[in-house]
Amino acid sequence: KINHNGTVKKYGTWDSEQPKHYQTDVLRRLAVNYLDRKASGSKPFFLSVAPLAPHVEAGDRIRAKYGAYSPRPAPRHKGAFSDRKLPRPPSFDEPVVRDKPRHIRKFDRMSAADTRRVRTRYRAQLESLLAVDEMVGAIVKKLRDSGELANTTIMFTSDNGYFNGEHRIRTGKIHPYEPSIRVPLIIRGPGFPAGRTIGQAVSNVDWAPTIMRAARARAGLTMDGRPVQELVRDPKSGDWRQLLFETGPKGKQRWYAAVRGARYKYIKHSNGEVELYDRKKDPHELASRHADPAYRDVRARLAKRLKELRHCSGRSCWGLRPASGKDDPVGEPIDNPPETSPGAATASATGGGSGGEAEGPEGDTGLPVTGLALGGLLALGGGTALAGIGLRAVKRRRRADAG
Numbered sequence: 093k094i095n096h097n098g099t100v101k102k103y104g105t106w107d108s109e110q111p112k113h114y115q116t117d118v119l120r121r122l123a124v125n126y127l128d129r130k131a132s133g134s135k136p137f138f139l140s141v142a143p144l145a146p147h148v149e150a151g152d153r154i155r156a157k158y159g160a161y162s163p164r165p166a167p168r169h170k171g172a173f174s175d176r177k178l179p180r181p182p183s184f185d186e187p188v189v190r191d192k193p194r195h196i197r198k199f200d201r202m203s204a205a206d207t208r209r210v211r212t213r214y215r216a217q218l219e220s221l222l223a224v225d226e227m228v229g230a231i232v233k234k235l236r237d238s239g240e241l242a243n244t245t246i247m248f249t250s251d252n253g254y255f256n257g258e259h260r261i262r263t264g265k266i267h268p269y270e271p272s273i274r275v276p277l278i279i280r281g282p283g284f285p286a287g288r289t290i291g292q293a294v295s296n297v298d299w300a301p302t303i304m305r306a307a308r309a310r311a312g313l314t315m316d317g318r319p320v321q322e323l324v325r326d327p328k329s330g331d332w333r334q335l336l337f338e339t340g341p342k343g344k345q346r347w348y349a350a351v352r353g354a355r356y357k358y359i360k361h362s363n364g365e366v367e368l369y370d371r372k373k374d375p376h377e378l379a380s381r382h383a384d385p386a387y388r389d390v391r392a393r394l395a396k397r398l399k400e401l402r403h404c405s406g407r408s409c410w411g412l413r414p415a416s417g418k419d420d421p422v423g424e425p426i427d428n429p430p431e432t433s434p435g436a437a438t439a440s441a442t443g444g445g446s447g448g449e450a451e452g453p454e455g456d457t458g459l460p461v462t463g464l465a466l467g468g469l470l471a472l473g474g475g476t477a478l479a480g481i482g483l484r485a486v487k488r489r490r491r492a493d494a495g
Contacts, residue, residue: 094118094122103115103118106151106153106154107153107157109167111166111167111168114166114167114223115143115144115145116143116144116145116166116220116223116224116227117166117223117227119141119143119227120141120223120226120227120230120231123139123141123227123230123231124230124231124234126139127139127231127234127235127238128234128238131234131235131238131240131244132238132239132240136307138303138307139231141227141231143223143224143227144163145163145165145220145221145223145224146163146216146217146218146220146221146224147163148162148163149163149164159216162212162213162215162216162217163213163216163217163220164216164220165216165219165220165222165223166219166220166222166223169219169220169222169223170219171219172218172219172222173215173218173219174215176214176215176218178207178210178211178214178256178257179214179256180257181258181376182376182378183258183259183269183271183376183377183378184257184258185201185202185207185257185260186258186259186260186378187201188378189259189260191367191379191380191382192259192367192380193361193363193365193367194363194365195346196259196260196261196267199259199260199261200260201260202257202260202262206257206262207257209262210256210257210262210263213256213263214256217254228248232246242282243282244281245279245280245281245282245283245284245303245306246278246279246280246281247277247278247279247299247302247303248276248277248278248279249275249276249277249278249296249299250275250276251275251296252265252272252273252275253265253270253271253272253273253274253275254271254272255267255269255271255272256271258271258376259377266339268337268348268350268357268359268367269377270375270376270377273337273352277294277320279302279320281306282306283305283306283321283324284321284324285324288324290320290323290324290327291327291331291354292323292327292329292330292331292333292354293330293333293334293335293352293353293354294317294320294323294330295317295335295336295337296317297315297316297317297409298317298318298319298320299317300315300317301315301317301318301319302317302319302320302321304319305319305321306321314405314406315406316404316405316406316409317409318330318407318410330410331354332353333353333354333410334351334352334353334394334397334401335351335352335353335401336349336350336351336398336401336402336409337349337350337352338350338402340362341362342362345362346361346362346363347361347362348360348361348362349398349402350398351394351397351398351401354371355370355371355372356368356369356370356371356390356394357369357371357377358391358394358395358397358398360395360398366382366391366395367380367382368380368381368382368384368387368390368391368394369381370387
């Protein structure tokens, strides 16, 4: 069901697959139709498209019929990744979790059946993203055909990552580890040079100021994020930046708050347990250093910064360059940002990729996702995130001297 300006329209039925009513395809047609009406006009436009894929569907009847663990790909794409190997990074089915909080220590090692379920879901996620890939291509083609592609800013991103067996976590996203908090971010448009990849951390709090900057608009409220355009213009301006991510407070439910820089991640759980990872030495977060005396000062500084970030507003959330002018060890960059292929207009977070070994000899995950709730940028037009993917287009006002 889709709400069309107050009128709810039903497409197909839950118990019968009708290819023309596959949700991603319906959204693609509606998006292209919107651009048909708006792209060539004189007024700015904003388009946000967020398909369900690669999420699973809700409802007991639907899950009983189509499977509780896998999203549904478009009928034409079923089986497209039936032989894809499941990625197995070093954190997959983590053998030793005594450094982890209590709720992770309770997880048993993964069984063969667990691995089969995760593999089946992973393949279905990839297959469901093929229709998203086609949708992105159709939207970009429509903008190009209308003559407005060069005048449009496109942001391709996701709401969250996902676990496929890392740290013994079979499914879900509500944990502070890299597979959950890292998502892709690809930006194409004015002010974003083709082929540029930046290594600074960015977050979803940066999306609104980035859109405001692209639209030359002024925000009516204080924004905690910063425009990605500034990081593209000055790649070193955010090297020391640290970001807040949290899942609470939630009353009596378990939640956490955490701060992540380019090198360190500090996590405080609602029951008082803490974790500290040195991602330069331990990119897969296999050994928490929270009890290591050598990291005592780092832990104290990050705990202080976490408290500041949870109550900051506006520019105070950005982080400050150390007075000495040297890199603060807490925010020290891990390495240089990776190169990207020519023609990709991108902005990324600290690099790294999904890494590790897959079941096959090549270790190819098929999804080179890098970045934090941030970005690891890829060529535009690929289905790249294992989460609800959003495509946003903002048409800039033409300059008075535009040709």
